[in-house]
Amino acid sequence: MSETPWYNKGLFSSLNLRQKTLLTIGLTGLVLLVIFISGTLIDANLPTDFSIKMQPPSFAHIFGTDWMGRDMFIRTIKGLSLSIMIGIGASIISSIIATLLAFLASINKFCDSFVSWLIDLFASIPHILLIMMISIALGKGAFGVIMAVAFSHWVNLTRVLRAEVLQINTSEYVALSKRFGKSKLWIAKEHILPLILSQIFVGTLLVFPHAIMHESSVTFLGFGLSPHEPAIGIILSESMTYLAMGAWWLAFFPGMALLIVVLLFDIIGDNLKRLFDPSQANK
Amino acid sequence: MTKLLEVNNLSISFTQYVQGLNRHDSKVITDLTIDVNENEIVAVLGSSGSGKSLLAHSILGILPYNSHVTGEIKYKGEVLTQELKEKLRGKEICLIPQSVNFLDPLMKVSQQAIGECEDDKEREEKKIRQREVFSKYGLDESVDDLYPFELSGGMARKVLLSTALLGDPNLLIADEPTPGLDKQSVEETISDIKNLKEQDKGVLLITHEINVALKTADRIAVFYSGHVIEINTAENFKDADNVLHPYTKALINSLPRNGFKLTEGVQPLDDVIGCPYYENCPVRMDKCEKNKPKLINHNGVMIRCFNYEEVNDES
Amino acid sequence: MNLEANNISFSYTKKKPILKDISLSLKNNEIIGLIGDSGSGKSTLCKILSGHISNYSGEVTIDNQKIPDKNFYPVQLIFQHPEKTMNPKWKMEKVLSESWTPTQELKDTFGLKDTWLTRWPNELSGGELQRFSILRALNPKTKFIIADEISTMLDAVTQVQIWEALINHCKANNIGILAVSHDEELLEVICDEIIHFNKINNI
Structure with a gap:
């Protein structure tokens, strides 16, 4: 009756699930942090050296070089760190919007139907279209992209939080709290917020990969960051010109790197979710 | 005659995170021994939230993943493994759940x-x-x-x-069949369960309502802080003088019709080294604090108390 | 002081009323028992008396005055399932102090142990949690207690303990109790008077 459970076998057998999850989160977080910090340390104006232009990957330049002789590895790192920065900005803003709207919905029936209507409205517009419109309206650039991604990605989290707040509001402890003479604001702050904090946190992290992908795609399409900024989207759209000439590395490595960063964020989000999930929280 | 159900020294604990990364095993059921014969109703009586439902869950093999079980459960003399439980449940062994929410x-x-x-x-x-x-x-x-x-x-x-x-089924497990029901419904439930006995079935009745246990069961097992402290016939439960354990006496005396007598003390939160009733016991001895008494047979009554163990030794 | 309910009617759905023309009066020095079948609307009446439901017809008054809704409500309800009345992310200390801070003496009377205060609600048993929810309701501003099946889920020993403590405190502080239960034996022991719910509900 007392078999060793699956999670206690194998390489990390001495660790419990929570330790393993935290280890995963820590390691992925560290990788992302290194990319981010080293990216910010790189000067945006890379040296150009036409004597080594368009070189395929080698040990000197592991991602190869572009048509101006710039090292693609350094450009990629710089681009990724820019993406991460925009991702952080966008996902935090979208979570704040979601939280505010969820609380707004809990005030009364009218507010609730307004928020529901807003959710339906934004959910019905294709993401990429919405992002392009907002980005153009706000004058493109980093600010435009952050706002565009933030204003198009609050929908899912709002839906989750709204339901959660609604449920907590009908609980007996909130009913009692009102009878103890506590104000709505006090209840929102003391009762509801601690209960939805983990949802907000996970929600923020799960918006991250979306934010990065969408930032890159609108930039690629020319509606996002301006061409002189070292973004991944710019790198990719520039590389299109040279792909036909066989310079595959210009698109391949930055694209892969972007994919990996997105995946890493996804891993963190999923692991955190598992940590907060009561049905398996005790493994 | 082989017994329909035999539970020997069953312990159930749960692994839970206490703080941060530390996991802690909390024992919910300790050293539980109980048996049910054909044609018999045995009640397990304990306060709600004391983990007595877990006994039912472990017989049926539906405990959650973070539980840890030791001891053995036998059905008709055969040890119940997880496969056997899955084969038997719904056929030979059935659960009557608490409410329609199931x-x-x-x-x-x-x-x-x-x-x-x-x-x-x-x-x-x-x-x-x-x-x-x-x-x-x-x-x-x-x-x-x-x-x-x-x-x-x-x-x-x-x-x-x-x-x-x-x-x-031959064995029925009724888990709190009368939660908050009014008098008439309780009476009906009781007669329905008693009726099962007439059909030669064994019933394990899990309840916190002592009146239901008294009216229905042949034998009653008293559950205290995860331990079975006494298994006595329902007949003996009618009078506090006929039961052995001090807690059982207190339980009977605290019934409204028996004087609503106040007994101080609360059940310990965590598993203790010694007797679980040590803190509140009027007849405690020094050794009760550090040693855990075993469930022993004292003139046909199962009792977990050193006071009776000694009498038994001498005789 | 006198808590009065006059001609209370209420229905969850338009078609079927659950409470009709219920009138009830409770003085602050008495304990009245209310007995009735499950699902008959006793809990709904409790919620109306303690201000948890507001869209009923009829009126609830204390000394013929409407009860102000904004501040601490002088009629406090104690529920059957204490674990549902506590925020799972709060430690017991905070759960208790949300209402008020009782004296050490009172905590002892209710058998509250100091070690429980630093625990989470899911680490305590129903009996222990119920002690908290009762003590929480006994704020000095409380004039009446509505006890809705508060000892139904508890063992007999704990049942005596919490009723003893609750009744002693309420008698000493002139707090009236409406004890709702389906257990007639219990009500006969603790109450001054027993009302049958079916007799006051005019359906």
Whole structure:
């Protein structure tokens, strides 16, 4: 009756699930942090050296070089760190919007139907279209992209939080709290917020990969960051010109790197979710 | 005669995170020994939240993943493994759950009772059987097509009971069958359960209501802080002088009809080294603090107390 | 002081009223028992008396005055399931102090142990949690207690303990109790008077 459970076998057998999850989160977080910090340390104006232009990957330049002789590895790192920065900005803003709207919905029936209507409205517009419109309206650039991604990605989290707040509001402890003479604001702050904090946190992290992908795609399409900024989207759209000439590395490595960063964020989000999930929280 | 159900030294603990990364094993049931014969109703009596439902869950093999079980459970002399539990449950061993919340709210009552079928022939047979059992408990054909939420309290109880009886089980486990029911419904439930005994079935009744246990059961096991402290006949429970353990005495004396007598003290939160009742015990000895008494047989009564162990040794 | 309910009617759905023209009066020095079948609407009446439901017809008054809704409500309800009345992310200390801070003496009377204060609600048993929810309701501003099946889920020993403590405190501080239960034996022991719910509900 007392078999060793699956999670206690194998390489990390001495660790419990929570330790393993935290280890995963820590390691992925560290990788992302290194990319981010080293990216910010790189000067945006890379040296150009036409004597080594368009070189395929080698040990000197592991991602190869572009048509101006710039090292693609350094450009990629710089681009990724820019993406991460925009991702952080966008996902935090979208979570704040979601939280505010969820609380707004809990005030009364009218507010609730307004928020529901807003959710339906934004959910019905294709993401990429919405992002392009907002980005153009706000004058493109980093600010435009952050706002565009933030204003198009609050929908899912709002839906989750709204339901959660609604449920907590009908609980007996909130009913009692009102009878103890506590104000709505006090209840929102003391009762509801601690209960939805983990949802907000996970929600923020799960918006991250979306934010990065969408930032890159609108930039690629020319509606996002301006061409002189070292973004991944710019790198990719520039590389299109040279792909036909066989310079595959210009698109391949930055694209892969972007994919990996997105995946890493996804891993963190999923692991955190598992940590907060009561049905398996005790493994 | 082999016993229908035998539980020997069963302990159940849960692994939980206490703070940060530390996991802690919390013992919910300690060294539980109990048996049920055919044609007998045994009640497990303990306060709600004391973990007595877990006994039912472990017999049926539906404990959650982070539980840890030691000890053995035998059914008709055969050790119950997880595979055997899965084979027997719903057929030989059945659970009568607490409320309709245990039914699927989106499925008609009769469909749930019949369950999965391999082909139409089996479905027909099961349907006939279901009708037979349902009508025995006064549920007419209109009930078959109702959804769980449409059932009234009394009907719901009958549906749960007859659903459990469909497979013609030998052992029934009733988990809190009378939560908050009014007097008449409680009486009906009690007579329904007693009726099962007449049909040569064994019943393990898990409840916190001492009145239900008294009226229904042949023997009563008292559950205190995860331990069975006494198993005595229901007859003896009518008078505090006839039971052995000080807690059982306190329990009987605290009933409204027996004087509503106050006994101080609360059950310990965590598993203790010594006797779980040490803190509140009027007849405690020094050794009770550090040593845990075993459940022993004292003139046919199972009791967990050093006071009786010594008497036993001398005789 | 006198808590009065006059001609209370209420229905969850338009068709079927659950309470009709119920009138009830409770003085602050008495304990009245209310007995009735499960699902008959006793809990709904409790919620109306303690201000948890507001869209009823009829009126609830204390000394013929409407009860102000904004501040601490002088009629406090104690529920059957204490674990549902506590925020799972709060430690017991905070749960208790949300209402008020009782004296050490009072905590002892209710058998509250100091070690429980630093625990989470899911680490305590129903009996222990119920002690908290009762003590929480006994704020000095409380004039009446509505006890809705508060000892139904508890063992007999704990039942005596919490009723003893509750009744002693309420008698000493002139707090009236409406004890709702389906257990007639219990009500006969603790109450001054027993009302049958079916007799006051005019359905």
